[in-house]
Amino acid sequence: MVDCYFPVTVRLIILLTLGLLAKSENCRQTTYCSCQRDNGDVVDLQQFGDRVFQNMTKSAIYKWLPCAQMDCNNVTQTICQFNVISPSVQFPNNLGSIKSVHFTVSKGNVILTYTDPSGNTKSTVALVCSEGKEATFLFIGRVRGFVYQTYNFQLQSKHFCPSHSLSTGTIICIVLLCVLVLYLVLGVVFNIFVQHKSGCNAVPNADSWKSSGDYIQDGFAFTLTKCGKLNKRKEYNEI
Template identity: 25%
Template structure:
């Protein structure tokens, strides 16, 4: 008995010690492995690729950092869509450096706080970025605060991004796929089309039918409206036998 008890404790301990992950779904979304939901930053992206949605400057207002979730952008200082830029560093004098690429976005979870971080690598001269995604359910879907935390270690830039969209299921996630209901409707009408086309061809060329007789099971389809009408009348009419309008009589079971 004690062996079973210890085994249960071990299993419970293992389950409790499992690290939570946020499995990447796109460059700006990931799904929490604990089933708490999907973090989706897509509502915060810029409407076009000619600018970044968010820009912040360091404490000395010397360097600027432009960021756009989901897709690359063109920056006035030289970063471009062709570079697949995620974070762009604006230096004095109009020079720009890439601080990470959209395509290699990596999501990690702080196991102590359960906060999600997204990092971008392969920037100019080895530059990279890490962004702490801070959940704030009180904010609107389209609102966010983009903050610069510092450079540590060298050429690695740390940021804080606060929004409702940083919460699991905080902002709706659209995967662009077709729903199960839509698939069923498409399959249904596809089968109906095949049924009629194939049936008409068989009736015409095999049985020599003409006109409406080419329709497969024409007698059934002709009677279908009447059958539907009878069904509605049966369901909605008052089901009773005899008696006045103020009473209902039931047949006694023997």
């Protein structure tokens, strides 16, 4: 009889969970100011026209022109900082060119990342869903790193809210899950009423599922063991 110390259903759940966690969302760049998400939704900043988004703080004014470039310190840039010395004196600072834009997705939000010509400054603009807002540009803060200093912004708008349509990857996962459930149900019914099996033996290919779970356990155990050895070695070196 198959050993049931680790239920087959739990093993299946682990395998499915690992598969779903491995899926990452992307937004494929189509122009300098647009991209297409996995579910087919198009994020296009051209809908705002030639509008220059602006945010003011006590010491600086930040301007962003998503689909074009503007003059910033005698260089054409898409995002610029104007340090305010007095109402009539402002010093521009390059924060990123439109040709350097890179699209990523984090926590469901599309992120545009720019770099300036010198290469030591980055700017990120997160496109955040905000029901009821047409477009609000916010300066979130600056982070100083070892190589880069990063200026973080948000553009909040109702136009960035998801359409709730399913992506191709999600549809494939749903279909595979349905096929797996149908396979298990029909397999269990067949094994019980035709093969006269019971317990864990009624699960189709129970031995194979059990082996898969064992491999996962062995993998975790191996990883934890190696990490433990590395930590101990570090402690010995410190001593």
